[in-house]
Amino acid sequence: MKIAILGCGSLGSTFGGVLTEAGYDVTLVNRYNDHIAAMIDKGLTIIEDAEERVVKVKVATDPQEVGPVGLVIVLVKSSFTRAAIESAKAMIGSNTLALSLQNGLGNEELLMEVLGKGRVLGGKTYVGGQVTGPGKVRVAVKGKLTLLGELDGRATARAKQVGDLFSRAGLETKVTADIQSLIWQKLLINVSTGAICGLTRLPYGKLLQVQEAVDCATAAVAEAIDVARAAGVVLECNNPREILDQAVDGLPFDFKPSIMQDLERGIPTEIDFINGAVVREGEKYGVATPVNRTLMAGIKGLEFSSKKS
Numbered sequence: 001m002k003i004a005i006l007g008c009g010s011l012g013s014t015f016g017g018v019l020t021e022a023g024y025d026v027t028l029v030n031r032y033n034d035h036i037a038a039m040i041d042k043g044l045t046i047i048e049d050a051e052e053r054v055v056k057v058k059v060a061t062d063p064q065e066v067g068p069v070g071l072v073i074v075l076v077k078s079s080f081t082r083a084a085i086e087s088a089k090a091m092i093g094s095n096t097l098a099l100s101l102q103n104g105l106g107n108e109e110l111l112m113e114v115l116g117k118g119r120v121l122g123g124k125t126y127v128g129g130q131v132t133g134p135g136k137v138r139v140a141v142k143g144k145l146t147l148l149g150e151l152d153g154r155a156t157a158r159a160k161q162v163g164d165l166f167s168r169a170g171l172e173t174k175v176t177a178d179i180q181s182l183i184w185q186k187l188l189i190n191v192s193t194g195a196i197c198g199l200t201r202l203p204y205g206k207l208l209q210v211q212e213a214v215d216c217a218t219a220a221v222a223e224a225i226d227v228a229r230a231a232g233v234v235l236e237c238n239n240p241r242e243i244l245d246q247a248v249d250g251l252p253f254d255f256k257p258s259i260m261q262d263l264e265r266g267i268p269t270e271i272d273f274i275n276g277a278v279v280r281e282g283e284k285y286g287v288a289t290p291v292n293r294t295l296m297a298g299i300k301g302l303e304f305s306s307k308k309s
Contacts, residue, residue: 001165002069004029004091006084007076008036008059010258011101013137014129015073015171017044017055022169027058027066029088036061038135047138068093071162074100074111077262078273081110097158099148101125103190103258104273105183105281108151121159122179123148124186127171128251130261140251145172149179184233190274191224192217192244194259195295198269198302201260205253217244220291224278230285259299266306271299 005016008030016028030036036059043056060066069091076084081102092115099121100107111120124147128140146166150156159175166173176182196217197207207213221240228235237243262269275292282289
């Protein structure tokens with residue numbers, strides 16, 4: 001199967017590198033930047049544990065260069081989902097399937113609006129990635145589960161095919177009939193660390209050493225759990241501290257979540273699709289979300305202050 005990775009940030013680089021290493025026909029698609037330039041010139045350096053290895057990845061800055069593919073794995077920032085998939089129509093053939101492994105709520109709906117309802121799989125991954133410099137990505141793959149499935153809960157051959165493809169590449173993957181609940185479960189993971197790390201500038205290891213920060217993180221998760229329950233979502237874990245522990249488990253002491261990475265790079269975050277989604281869904285179901293609203297306001301303020309006048 002010909003595969004395109006739409007978005008070559010931390011996770012896009014991780015999945016693109018791992019799948020390429022496994023021998024699949026993969027093209028990483030992204031607008032031109034220093035990271036792309038480095039990969040074109042020298043390949044992608046994957047840093048895993050204490051080892052480094054270089055993978056010669058295929059990279060394209062124009063979807064026209066790629067042509068139709070069997071699978072588009074969407075890993076752009078959530079705020080760019082619609083624009084990215086619309087610009088990628090040259091890669092969409094009659095049988096192309098899109099899989100979102102993005103953070104937050106609402107990406108699958110945006111993809112379906114462009115591609116059609118039957119062309120999209122939902123997915124969530126606990127794989128970690130962090131771009132440490134142009135052409136370099138630190139990955140956390142071992143023991144990190146990826147889940148995917150049909151949005152209507154059906155068991156299909158195409159979902160199994162994608163799951164098997166990932167598993168053969170060393171990406172532990174399960175196909176599930178309850179991907180909607182798991183999307184919420186992953187949202188809780190993002191809620192637990194993204195905004196609080198971004199505001200405090202604390203990576204995972206240091207975050208856990210500041211009790212007030214831990215209390216804020218778990219309070220934000222507790223609100224999100226209340227909203228999920230009001231929405232009729234059945235969660236596999238309802239303990240806010242356990243969810244925070246799941247978020248940091250197995251990742252390096254100095255690991256930074258994507259919101260923190262984005263703030264450091266001076267680019268827009270996905271706050272509207274994470275804590276912002278909790279606030280919106282809370283308003284819909286009449287659940288108060290003051291902690292998430294405050295975290296969102298703080299991140300929005302930092303984004304605004306970093307804009308060039």
